[in-house]
Amino acid sequence: MMKKLTYLLLCLIMGIGIVSAQTTSVRGVVLSAEDNEPIIGASVLAKGTTVGTITNLDGEFSLDIPSSAKVLVISYIGMATQEVAVAPNLRVLLESDTQTLDEVVVTAQGLSRKEKSLGYSTQKVTGEKLTVARQTDLGNAMAGKIAGARFFGKSGSTFDSGKIVLRGSTSFTSPEGSEPIYVVDGSISNKDAVNMDDVESINVLKGAAATALYGSQGGNGAIIITTKGAKEDGKGHIEVSHTLSFDQYYNHFDMQKSYGGGSYGMIGARYAADYEGKDTMSPEFLYGEYGGMQNADGSYFLDFDSDESWGARYNKNVMMANANYFDPTSSQYEKAKPFVHGLDLADLFQTGIANTTNIAFSKAGKDYSTRVSFTNSEREGIQQNSDAVRRFLGIKTMFKPTDWLNISMDYKYTYRRDHNGAAEGYGATGNALNSYLQWGHTEVDLKDFKDYKRPDGTWRTWNIIGTDNLNANFHDNPYATFDNINNYKTSRWNVFTGDAEFLLPYNIKAGVRVIGNMKSYNEEQKRNEGSINFSSYYYERQYHTSDLTIQGRATWSDRFVDDRLSVDAAAFVEQRNYNYGTLSANTTNGLIMDGYFNLAGSNGYVSALNEEEHYKTRSLFATATFGFDDTYFLDGSIRNDWDSKLPAANNSFLYGGLSASVMLNQFLKYDTPWLNYWKLRASLAQVGSTLEVYKTLLAYNYTDSDNTNYKYNSLTSLYPSATQLNKNIKPTISTSYEVGTEFRMFENRFWGDFNFYRRDTKNQILNMTVAPQSGYSSRQLNSGLVRNQGIEISLGGTPVKTKDFQWNVDANIAKNNNKLVRLNENIKTYLLEGNSFYYYWYLKANEGKPLGVITTMARWARNEEGLPILAKSTSTAWGGGWAPTYEFNEEKEVGNFQPDWTGGFSTSFRYKNLQVAANFDFMIGGQMVSWTNMWSTGSGTNASTAKLNDRGVNVREPLNANGGVRVDGVDADGNAVTTYMNAYYYYHYKAYYDLDEWVYDRTYVKMRELSVTYDFPKALIAKTKTGLSNASISFVATNPWLVYAACPNVDPSEAGDNWLEGGQAAATRSFGLTVKLGF
Amino acid sequence: MKYIKSLVIASMALATTLTSCDMGDFGDLNVNPNKPSDAYTSMLFTYSARNVRSFTMNSYDYDPWTQLRTGYLSESKNNQYGPMGTTTNYGTANYYRYIIKNLNTIIEMNENEETKEDVSVSSFGDNENQIAVAKTLRAFFFMTLTDMLGPIPYSDAFKGESDDIWEPKFDSQESIYASLDADLQAAYALFNEDGSLTDADILYNGDISKWKKFNASLRMMMAIKMADVDPTNGKTRFAKAYADGGMTKVEDGFHYTFDSNSSAYAWMYYVGNPNLADRNLNFVPNKVIVEALKDHKDPRMFSYFTLDGYKGKVEGDPTDVNAYKGVPFGLESNAAVLAAADGCCSVADSYCEPQATYGVITTARTLLVEAEAAELGWINANAKELYEAGIRASFEFQSTYHGAITGVDEYIASEKVALSSDKNTAIKQIVTQRFLAGFMTDGIEAWSDWRRYNIPTLPVYEGQALEGIEVYPYRMQYSDTDKQYNVANSDEAIKNYLNGEDGRWQRVWWDVADNK
Incomplete structure (x- = not known):
C-alpha cells in the first residue's frame, strides 16, 4: 500500500537525458529487500549524467546509458539510495531508510519546515485516512483522528458538519470552545468549503507556538489543508470516483409499548375519591375525555387533545376510535382499530440517498502544474422533502514564466444548499421526533396519517382538539409539516489565492500574496397554509462577507559553518480587510395568496432589517528557524497587530513564540534499528485576541434581542446598551507552554507522540455581570485567567506486516483540564448561559472550576444520603400516601460541560488487495442536560415509565393492584419511609421539578466509519489496456454503531456543541459503495 | 554576514515606511453603522412608556400571572401555571437598565445646561414638563416594583458609573414610598400646562393637565395602601394629592393603546383570539371574576367576555350573566383543566383587537380609591358620590373601548x-368594585387590593394544594440575578425586612391584613 501511495505521490523531477552515440543497454529489476515485492516508480539514473528512467509496474527498467557511465543511482522515497555498478542485468534490493525520512511539513503561512525542526506538536493526517469512508464533510471525517480534538457531531439528518475544538475552551461566549481556523492552500477558508476529494493531507497545528503567525485568528489552533496537486510527469491524469450511499434512521429511543395515549386522568375518575381503585382498562380510562360516551359501533374514544402517553393499558380486543374516525373526509372515517401499540418512529423517515461524484484532471511538467477538480454531491435526507447539494470546484495552478518567478493561483468555489435539514431543539419546527418522543401517543400508527390533506386544504392530525374540532391541538401532522414548511440555506464561497514569488540573489525570495474569501449566503423560509399552528409566511435573509488579505513577504534560507548551521527566516507585512452586510425581511400576518412567496405577498407590513460590519487588521510579523547539525533547532516568531476593533488608543499589541527541538537519536553512537527517530521539543508562545466589532463606542438599540423592531407605530423607541463599555479595554493574551516527544521505532513499525501543554488565557474581554440596579447589567472588563492543561498521546504502528498481510493501528487519547483560575477580585461567578422550562439550568463559570459548571435551581428535596424527603399527602393524586418535597430557587452544582478524556482509535487490515478499516471515537466524562429524557419521562413515552416495580406489577397499575413507583425516602424527621407513588404524578413531578435528574454523562464510544476496499491489482488493470492506471471499489458505512452511551435515549456524540440537549434531530447511519478510477 | 546586514537594513526600511503611515489609525471605522450613537429624549420616552403595559401581562407566551393570580384569567388547556410553582420571582433588571434609566437620561438631558437646548431634547417639549413627566412615570414604575417585592435598591440605584456603586443597597418600602411622594410633589410643581409634549408621549399625547391628574392619583394610590401601617402620613399625603386633584373623567385615565407592530399587539390578540388561537397557551376568564359578576348581575360581563370566542360558540343567551362560565385556576392536571374549560366563555373580541386600548390605572380605580379615603375620613368628600362616580367611570370606559353596555343606574x-x-361593609363594596372594574388592567394594583382586603376570595385548588400552597402568594421573590450578583445587600434586606426569608409569603411593608 505504502509503495503504491508513494508512487502516486512521486515528485521527483525526471530529467530526460541526451542520448549520445555510444551507449550501453542496461536492464534490471528493483525490489524491496523486505518482501521482494517490485518497487514501482523507483528512479534509475546514470551517475554523472541526466540519463535516467523509472521502474515500471513490475519494478523493471531498461535504459541506454552513455558508455562513460559506470554507476547507476537507484533511489526511491523512503528507501536508502543505492549506487550499483553498471551491468547488463541487474537485480537491486532497496532497503528502507529511516534516516532519510526528512519529512517536510507545511506550517503557518505556508512555510515548509522539516518535521525535525518543529519545537511544537503537529499532527499530520493523510488524505486517504480521511477519505476512506467518503464523508462529504471535513468535520465528520476528522472525528477521532486527532489527539486533543473534541468533535461535536451533529446528526446526519441536519446536514450539519459538526464542530471541532482543539485543546479545550477558553471562551466565555462559547464554553464548548472555539473552532480552529481552516487554512486551505494558504487561504483561511472554512471547514464547509473544503472538498474532501481534493484533500492531500491535513496538518493540525494545536498550540500557540505553531499558530502565532496567524495572529488572533489562529488563537484556537489551525488546521492546514493541502490539496492534491498534479504529478510532475508531463502526462495528463484523470481521476474519477463515485459513491452511492443510503442513509437510514438510527433509533436510540427506548419506547414503552404497553400503554396508550391520554393523560391518565379520565373524566369520570378525575375527581372521584376511588381514583386509585380503577384499573387502567376501566371504561373511564378508555373513554378518554368523553366519559360516558361510546361510539355506536362499541369503540372507545381517545384523549385526542392530550399529547401524552398516560392512557389505558393496551388490549387488542378493545376497539378504539382515532382522530380519523371522526373525519368524514378520511378513508378511515368511522373505522375503529384495535387498541395496540402502533407508533414506529421509523415511519417518520425514509431511506435517504446520496450520490457523490468527483472528477479531476491534472497535468504537470517542469514549469507548470494544473489540477482541476469538480465534485457534485446530491443527497436526499431521511425526512421527506429534505435534500442537500454540495458542489466543489477547485483549480490549482502553478507556473514559472521565467527562472526567477513562481506564480501560483488557486481558486475554490463551493456551493452548499440545504433544504429542510432536520432541526435540533425543543419545539423546533423541523424536528419531527419532538412530537413523538418528547410528547406523543404511542398507539398512533403514523401510516394512518400519511394521507394528510383534506379536500379543503387543512391537514389531518392525530392530536385533534375534539371530535367536533379536527384542528391540531398541539402537534401538526408530521408529513404535512415536512412537505409544507420549506427552509433553504444556500452558501457560496469563493476562495482564492494569487501568489507571485520572486527568486532573488542570496537565497532570498520575495513574494506578494492576495488571499480572498468571499461568501454569500441566502436563507429562505416558505410556509404554506393548512395548519392552525402557523400561518403562511415568507422570510428571506442574505448576507455577504468579503475577507481580503494582502500580504508581502520575504523569505531567506541559507547554510553556514560547513553546512552545519541552517537558517530559514521570513518576514511579512499584511493588511486584512473584513466586510459584512446582511439584509433580512419577512412577511407578517400571513400571505395574501397561499403559495405566493414574495415579500410583496405579505398581508401585513414587511418587516426588514439590515446590518453591516467592517474592520481592518494591519500586521507585521517575522519568523526564523535555526538548525545546527540537523540535531538542534531553535525557532522564533514575533507579530504585532493593529486592530480597528480595539479602542484607538490601545489598538496595537505584540506577541510571539519561541520553540526548540533536539533529535536525541543523533546521540546514539551506532545505528539502531529499534530507534529510528526520537525528538524532544519544547515551546513557549503568546497569541493575542481582540473583541467583536463595534464594542467600544456607545450605541442605542432599536430592536430587542430577537430583532423585533422597537417602533411604536411610526415612533422610534430607543434603549441603551446594558453593558458599560470600557475605553481602556485591552486585547486578551493567551500564553502557551508545551513540551513533548515523538519517536519511531523498529523500522517505523511503531511510533508515538506524547505532549503536555498548558494554555493560560488572561485578561479576557468579558462583560462581567453586575447588579442591574447599578444601571448596567454588565461591565466590559479585562478579567479572568482560564487555564487549559493537558496531555495528548498518539500511538500507532504496524504490528503485523508480511508480504500479503498488514495490520495497522492508530490510537490517540487526550485529557484536558479546564479551569477558571481567577475571575475578578469581587466577582467569583459568571453566567454563561441559562435555559429553563419551569426552573433554570445554568451554565456558569465559577472560580476554581472548569468553564461550564452546570447548576440547577429546583429539585426534590433530599437528605445527605440522597434519599428524597417525603411529606404526608392527603392528595388522591399521590395515592393518599406520601409526596415529594421540593427545594426551589436554590442553586446546586450538578455537573460540568468539559469532558475528561477524548480520543479515537482506528485500525485497518490488509490482505493482498483487500483492506478493512474501522474508526472509533470516544469521550469520557463531561455532563449534559437531556430534555429528551426529561420530557419523554414526563409524558410517559419512554420505557422507563412503564417498567415493573419490585412487586412485579407495572408501575402504572393502580396502587391497590400493587402498582405504583416504589420510593424509598425519609420523612421530615429523617425516619425511613417506603411508599408507592402514582406513576403519572411521580414522573410528571420529576420532569417538572427534579432538575438534577436530567443531567447525564456525555460519555460515549462510537464506531464512526467502517470500510472494506478492494484495489484491483495493477498488473490486471494494465492488461485491460484502457489507459486505466488504478481502480478500487469500497463498501463504506458511517455511524454504523453507537457502541456505548451513558445518556439513554439519545446519541451524545451527536448532541452538537450544546450542554443542554433540547431534542435531538433524527440520527442516521449510512451505507454506501464507492468506485474510484484513475487514468 | 553581509547578507544578513542587507536583510536587516531592508527590513528596517520597510518597517520605517510602514510605521510612518501610522498602522493604528483606522479613522471612524469602528463606529457602529447599525445603531444610532445618540438618542432623542422623545425616543427614550416612548420606549419607557411602552412598558406600562407589562403589569397587565408580561408576555404573550408566558405566565400572565398578574391576571391569573388576581382572579381574572385562567388556563384553558394546561395546568402549567395553575400550581403557581413556576413564576416565583420577579427580575427587575429591565426596569433599572432600560426603562427607568431612560427616564433618568431624559431628566439629565433636560437639566444639563449643555444639552437642554439641543434639538435632541427640545424637540420633545419644554424642559420642565419633560422632567416632571419623566419623574411621574418613574415613580409609577418604582411604586409597582416595590409593591411586588418589598425592599428594592432605590437610593443607591443607578450609581454604578457615577459613584462606582455596582452593588446598590436595598431600601425599605417605607422610605421609598416617602421619597416617591416627595419626588412626585416636586414634579407636580414643575408641570406647566401652557406647554405640552409631542405624540412621542404615547400615554397622554402630551396633555400636561392629564399628567398632573395622574401624578396626584399615583400619590393617592400609594397613600391609601398605608392605611394599616402609617395612617398619619398616609392621610397627610392623600389629602395633599386629593387637593391637587386626581383623575375625574374617563379620558384622564392612564390607558395603553397597543401598537401596529405585530410583536406588540394587544395581549389577548395572540392568546385569546378565535382566529389565531395558535400559541398553545390560551387564557380564558377565571371562575372568580365570572362568578363575582354573576353575583352582582353585572352588565360588564357582556363587555369583558363573549360566548362566541376562542373556545368556540357556547350555547346560551349572551345577555344573561348565568350563561357565562369561568374556569377554576389551579386544578390538578391538564385533563382536569380541559374538562373544566369545556363550555367556558372567552375574553371579548375587543380585547383581542391588535390595537385595543387597555386601562392601566383607570379613572374608575382612582375614584374608588378616593371613595375609600372618604370612608376612612381622610378627605372631606362624599364617599357615596365618589363610589358611584367610580362605577360610572368603569361602565363608561367599557362602553368607550370595549363595547357598549347599559344599565349603570339600575346597577x-x-x-x-x-x-x-x-363603614366596613362600604369599604368592602368599594374594593369589590375596584376588583370588578379591574379586568385586564394593572394586575399589581388588583393584587395589592387582595393583599389588603382579601377581595376577591381566591380559592386554592388541588393543583395548588399539591404544591403545598395554602393561600395565594403575598409577594414575589427576588430574581436569581439579585441573589447572585448583589448577595450582601439582598441578604441584608431579607434579614431586615423579610424575616430572614426571601419567601412568597413574606409581606411587603403595608400588607398586614390576614388573607387566610
Missing part, C-alpha cells in the same frame, strides 16, 4: 351595589 341602585352605611 348602582341594586342591593349588592348600593353603598352600605356601615
Whole structure:
C-alpha cells in the first residue's frame, strides 16, 4: 500500500537525458529487500549524467546509458539510495531508510519546515485516512483522528458538519470552545468549503507556538489543508470516483409499548375519591375525555387533545376510535382499530440517498502544474422533502514564466444548499421526533396519517382538539409539516489565492500574496397554509462577507559553518480587510395568496432589517528557524497587530513564540534499528485576541434581542446598551507552554507522540455581570485567567506486516483540564448561559472550576444520603400516601460541560488487495442536560415509565393492584419511609421539578466509519489496456454503531456543541459503495 | 554576514515606511453603522412608556400571572401555571437598565445646561414638563416594583458609573414610598400646562393637565395602601394629592393603546383570539371574576367576555350573566383543566383587537380609591358620590373601548351595589368594585387590593394544594440575578425586612391584613 501511495505521490523531477552515440543497454529489476515485492516508480539514473528512467509496474527498467557511465543511482522515497555498478542485468534490493525520512511539513503561512525542526506538536493526517469512508464533510471525517480534538457531531439528518475544538475552551461566549481556523492552500477558508476529494493531507497545528503567525485568528489552533496537486510527469491524469450511499434512521429511543395515549386522568375518575381503585382498562380510562360516551359501533374514544402517553393499558380486543374516525373526509372515517401499540418512529423517515461524484484532471511538467477538480454531491435526507447539494470546484495552478518567478493561483468555489435539514431543539419546527418522543401517543400508527390533506386544504392530525374540532391541538401532522414548511440555506464561497514569488540573489525570495474569501449566503423560509399552528409566511435573509488579505513577504534560507548551521527566516507585512452586510425581511400576518412567496405577498407590513460590519487588521510579523547539525533547532516568531476593533488608543499589541527541538537519536553512537527517530521539543508562545466589532463606542438599540423592531407605530423607541463599555479595554493574551516527544521505532513499525501543554488565557474581554440596579447589567472588563492543561498521546504502528498481510493501528487519547483560575477580585461567578422550562439550568463559570459548571435551581428535596424527603399527602393524586418535597430557587452544582478524556482509535487490515478499516471515537466524562429524557419521562413515552416495580406489577397499575413507583425516602424527621407513588404524578413531578435528574454523562464510544476496499491489482488493470492506471471499489458505512452511551435515549456524540440537549434531530447511519478510477 | 546586514537594513526600511503611515489609525471605522450613537429624549420616552403595559401581562407566551393570580384569567388547556410553582420571582433588571434609566437620561438631558437646548431634547417639549413627566412615570414604575417585592435598591440605584456603586443597597418600602411622594410633589410643581409634549408621549399625547391628574392619583394610590401601617402620613399625603386633584373623567385615565407592530399587539390578540388561537397557551376568564359578576348581575360581563370566542360558540343567551362560565385556576392536571374549560366563555373580541386600548390605572380605580379615603375620613368628600362616580367611570370606559353596555343606574341602585352605611361593609363594596372594574388592567394594583382586603376570595385548588400552597402568594421573590450578583445587600434586606426569608409569603411593608 505504502509503495503504491508513494508512487502516486512521486515528485521527483525526471530529467530526460541526451542520448549520445555510444551507449550501453542496461536492464534490471528493483525490489524491496523486505518482501521482494517490485518497487514501482523507483528512479534509475546514470551517475554523472541526466540519463535516467523509472521502474515500471513490475519494478523493471531498461535504459541506454552513455558508455562513460559506470554507476547507476537507484533511489526511491523512503528507501536508502543505492549506487550499483553498471551491468547488463541487474537485480537491486532497496532497503528502507529511516534516516532519510526528512519529512517536510507545511506550517503557518505556508512555510515548509522539516518535521525535525518543529519545537511544537503537529499532527499530520493523510488524505486517504480521511477519505476512506467518503464523508462529504471535513468535520465528520476528522472525528477521532486527532489527539486533543473534541468533535461535536451533529446528526446526519441536519446536514450539519459538526464542530471541532482543539485543546479545550477558553471562551466565555462559547464554553464548548472555539473552532480552529481552516487554512486551505494558504487561504483561511472554512471547514464547509473544503472538498474532501481534493484533500492531500491535513496538518493540525494545536498550540500557540505553531499558530502565532496567524495572529488572533489562529488563537484556537489551525488546521492546514493541502490539496492534491498534479504529478510532475508531463502526462495528463484523470481521476474519477463515485459513491452511492443510503442513509437510514438510527433509533436510540427506548419506547414503552404497553400503554396508550391520554393523560391518565379520565373524566369520570378525575375527581372521584376511588381514583386509585380503577384499573387502567376501566371504561373511564378508555373513554378518554368523553366519559360516558361510546361510539355506536362499541369503540372507545381517545384523549385526542392530550399529547401524552398516560392512557389505558393496551388490549387488542378493545376497539378504539382515532382522530380519523371522526373525519368524514378520511378513508378511515368511522373505522375503529384495535387498541395496540402502533407508533414506529421509523415511519417518520425514509431511506435517504446520496450520490457523490468527483472528477479531476491534472497535468504537470517542469514549469507548470494544473489540477482541476469538480465534485457534485446530491443527497436526499431521511425526512421527506429534505435534500442537500454540495458542489466543489477547485483549480490549482502553478507556473514559472521565467527562472526567477513562481506564480501560483488557486481558486475554490463551493456551493452548499440545504433544504429542510432536520432541526435540533425543543419545539423546533423541523424536528419531527419532538412530537413523538418528547410528547406523543404511542398507539398512533403514523401510516394512518400519511394521507394528510383534506379536500379543503387543512391537514389531518392525530392530536385533534375534539371530535367536533379536527384542528391540531398541539402537534401538526408530521408529513404535512415536512412537505409544507420549506427552509433553504444556500452558501457560496469563493476562495482564492494569487501568489507571485520572486527568486532573488542570496537565497532570498520575495513574494506578494492576495488571499480572498468571499461568501454569500441566502436563507429562505416558505410556509404554506393548512395548519392552525402557523400561518403562511415568507422570510428571506442574505448576507455577504468579503475577507481580503494582502500580504508581502520575504523569505531567506541559507547554510553556514560547513553546512552545519541552517537558517530559514521570513518576514511579512499584511493588511486584512473584513466586510459584512446582511439584509433580512419577512412577511407578517400571513400571505395574501397561499403559495405566493414574495415579500410583496405579505398581508401585513414587511418587516426588514439590515446590518453591516467592517474592520481592518494591519500586521507585521517575522519568523526564523535555526538548525545546527540537523540535531538542534531553535525557532522564533514575533507579530504585532493593529486592530480597528480595539479602542484607538490601545489598538496595537505584540506577541510571539519561541520553540526548540533536539533529535536525541543523533546521540546514539551506532545505528539502531529499534530507534529510528526520537525528538524532544519544547515551546513557549503568546497569541493575542481582540473583541467583536463595534464594542467600544456607545450605541442605542432599536430592536430587542430577537430583532423585533422597537417602533411604536411610526415612533422610534430607543434603549441603551446594558453593558458599560470600557475605553481602556485591552486585547486578551493567551500564553502557551508545551513540551513533548515523538519517536519511531523498529523500522517505523511503531511510533508515538506524547505532549503536555498548558494554555493560560488572561485578561479576557468579558462583560462581567453586575447588579442591574447599578444601571448596567454588565461591565466590559479585562478579567479572568482560564487555564487549559493537558496531555495528548498518539500511538500507532504496524504490528503485523508480511508480504500479503498488514495490520495497522492508530490510537490517540487526550485529557484536558479546564479551569477558571481567577475571575475578578469581587466577582467569583459568571453566567454563561441559562435555559429553563419551569426552573433554570445554568451554565456558569465559577472560580476554581472548569468553564461550564452546570447548576440547577429546583429539585426534590433530599437528605445527605440522597434519599428524597417525603411529606404526608392527603392528595388522591399521590395515592393518599406520601409526596415529594421540593427545594426551589436554590442553586446546586450538578455537573460540568468539559469532558475528561477524548480520543479515537482506528485500525485497518490488509490482505493482498483487500483492506478493512474501522474508526472509533470516544469521550469520557463531561455532563449534559437531556430534555429528551426529561420530557419523554414526563409524558410517559419512554420505557422507563412503564417498567415493573419490585412487586412485579407495572408501575402504572393502580396502587391497590400493587402498582405504583416504589420510593424509598425519609420523612421530615429523617425516619425511613417506603411508599408507592402514582406513576403519572411521580414522573410528571420529576420532569417538572427534579432538575438534577436530567443531567447525564456525555460519555460515549462510537464506531464512526467502517470500510472494506478492494484495489484491483495493477498488473490486471494494465492488461485491460484502457489507459486505466488504478481502480478500487469500497463498501463504506458511517455511524454504523453507537457502541456505548451513558445518556439513554439519545446519541451524545451527536448532541452538537450544546450542554443542554433540547431534542435531538433524527440520527442516521449510512451505507454506501464507492468506485474510484484513475487514468 | 553581509547578507544578513542587507536583510536587516531592508527590513528596517520597510518597517520605517510602514510605521510612518501610522498602522493604528483606522479613522471612524469602528463606529457602529447599525445603531444610532445618540438618542432623542422623545425616543427614550416612548420606549419607557411602552412598558406600562407589562403589569397587565408580561408576555404573550408566558405566565400572565398578574391576571391569573388576581382572579381574572385562567388556563384553558394546561395546568402549567395553575400550581403557581413556576413564576416565583420577579427580575427587575429591565426596569433599572432600560426603562427607568431612560427616564433618568431624559431628566439629565433636560437639566444639563449643555444639552437642554439641543434639538435632541427640545424637540420633545419644554424642559420642565419633560422632567416632571419623566419623574411621574418613574415613580409609577418604582411604586409597582416595590409593591411586588418589598425592599428594592432605590437610593443607591443607578450609581454604578457615577459613584462606582455596582452593588446598590436595598431600601425599605417605607422610605421609598416617602421619597416617591416627595419626588412626585416636586414634579407636580414643575408641570406647566401652557406647554405640552409631542405624540412621542404615547400615554397622554402630551396633555400636561392629564399628567398632573395622574401624578396626584399615583400619590393617592400609594397613600391609601398605608392605611394599616402609617395612617398619619398616609392621610397627610392623600389629602395633599386629593387637593391637587386626581383623575375625574374617563379620558384622564392612564390607558395603553397597543401598537401596529405585530410583536406588540394587544395581549389577548395572540392568546385569546378565535382566529389565531395558535400559541398553545390560551387564557380564558377565571371562575372568580365570572362568578363575582354573576353575583352582582353585572352588565360588564357582556363587555369583558363573549360566548362566541376562542373556545368556540357556547350555547346560551349572551345577555344573561348565568350563561357565562369561568374556569377554576389551579386544578390538578391538564385533563382536569380541559374538562373544566369545556363550555367556558372567552375574553371579548375587543380585547383581542391588535390595537385595543387597555386601562392601566383607570379613572374608575382612582375614584374608588378616593371613595375609600372618604370612608376612612381622610378627605372631606362624599364617599357615596365618589363610589358611584367610580362605577360610572368603569361602565363608561367599557362602553368607550370595549363595547357598549347599559344599565349603570339600575346597577348602582341594586342591593349588592348600593353603598352600605356601615363603614366596613362600604369599604368592602368599594374594593369589590375596584376588583370588578379591574379586568385586564394593572394586575399589581388588583393584587395589592387582595393583599389588603382579601377581595376577591381566591380559592386554592388541588393543583395548588399539591404544591403545598395554602393561600395565594403575598409577594414575589427576588430574581436569581439579585441573589447572585448583589448577595450582601439582598441578604441584608431579607434579614431586615423579610424575616430572614426571601419567601412568597413574606409581606411587603403595608400588607398586614390576614388573607387566610
